[in-house]
Amino acid sequence: MLKFSVRRLLQLVPILLGLSILVFAWVHALPGGPAQALLGERATPARVEAVRHDYGLDRPIAVQYLSYMNKVVHFDFGQSITTQRSVTSEIRRRFPATIELTLAAMLFAIGVGIPLGFWSARRYLSWIDNTSMAGSLLGISIPVFFLAFILKYVFAVKLGWLPSVGRIDVTRDVRHPTGFYVLDAILTLDVGTLVDVLKHLVLPGIALGTIPLAIVTRITRAAVLEVENEDYVRTAEAKGLTAPVVNRRHILKNAMLPVATVIGLQTGLLLSGAVLTEIVFAWGGMGSFLEQAIFDRDFPVLQGGILFLAIVFVVVNLLVDLAYGLLDPRIRVR
């Protein structure tokens, strides 16, 4: 296992290096170069030259890359043009919101998807199977922001059951020691706030969780269909084990391998891809940060934010691979 982990970690190095080069090159590929992008199209050539000098953009490209890398490995992702704040501190403030939303979405996807996929397979081609398969196809065909609209319209605007925007009721004055509002509410033993925060999580969580729900359901179903015809399942049934025991210990356990992988991959995608959902629900996580940066053409923020999210995605994928190696000894040998 150690050898496998080390090898997998080493494979990460060229990817991260390539990623940093790509993101670095991205800003330099901007029309007119980074200085022009910083100042806007109407800046005078003299002003552009001054900024180029101030930011060290007149140095050789290799030197610039090395100094950029030096900053990145020290978690310095640059500074926003519009707010002058450091991108790292903004990420630290906003990323917990995105993590919280992602976890809520995955909880929904796993909690509903695995039982649904399991029973679809066990009742293969029954109405429950057909309905859940049709539903999951619809789930992957609906743009997440449209689903967010519908949920918001029905449950917030029409029925008024749930809040439509934000993470917490703005009139609530509470401390946020960790930035994870659910955790904060639990830590400060504030039941009222906890309920309020959970209510705010429901609609965005469902909207963001729908695509992973569809995928988890389909993968679980496929895995269970594959496993239930295995010899060891027949053996288990033949030796008189009850259905719940066979289901749990023999079928579900073995079917979980591909499901675990998909859950990991989807989590990585959600952490980075919650952008659209966050905007609809004014969530205040990484999504609105990036949207504002696109609007302002704030390239340092885009550069830092994208690099950060890509690194998170790569690291989550690494963890998935390691977990897979842990679950399935066969993987380690390859």
Place this chain on the structure above:
Amino acid sequence: MSLAEAQAAELTLELEPDEAGGRWRQVLRRMARNPLAIVGAGLVLLFVLVALLAPVLAPYKPTVGDLSRIRPGYIPGPSAHHWLGLDQLGRDELSRILYGARYSLLIGVVSLAIGASVGIFVGATAGAFGGWVDNLLMRLMDIMLAIPGLLFAIAVAALLGRSLRSVMIAIAVVNVPIFARLLRASMLSQRESDYVLAARSLGVRRGRIVTQHILPNSMAPVIVQGTLALATAIIDAAGLAFLGLGSADPAVPEWGRMLAETQRFLQSSPQLAFFPGAAIVLSVLGFNLVGDALREALDPKLRR
């Protein structure tokens, strides 16, 4: 064609009687029996027809509106003259939805064509040469895959500026590594098969084996992915437009932008968000259904 090749070709046919033309006819027949495939094909056909015939079908001009009919807090809904009502600038919503299909189809097809051709070229090169070429190309693709699709598209579109062209390029770029990896993996699995061995032992040149034998037999997963990629392209284009990265011309009736712009009217005129959203869902669903059915029809394990 040399004698050796002719014999190899015959061998191929003997070994794999389903391959080539006959196989695709079988796939089509299998799909025709699948009701979901029929529904999907119907949706796709409808989408393509609407896109092509939008100027004929649309009752009004999609870019010209009558602002005098819009009052604060009131946008006329569906009526006999305007089946889907008017939008926030007094333009006919139905005409805009119909014209919107053109943009979705255009973005989907162009980005798929660029992304798939570059991806197929890279994948085929890697699969055919192997060794360090393969290694280098695949590591490059890994780096591109390390950035989640939508994020990558945002980066490319932001770089190129607001236009339909940058949306198409952005989505195409995201597709490149997906097609490259898929084709390469498919070619690797074919490389060891009996008909390739047969061709090789008969002395067929490597270039010919790759282009005439391995490549055509490796295309099935690529075609499935192509269908699904069209679905993703429509969703991603809508997402980019939603983020303000679509066409620079605000009059362009892009479904994603129509959805984004009407978010403000959610209280008073929810239909303005509903119609473009439903149009996106139906066309995406069509491609997903066809792609799914195609995969099932092609997958020997699922043939029951």
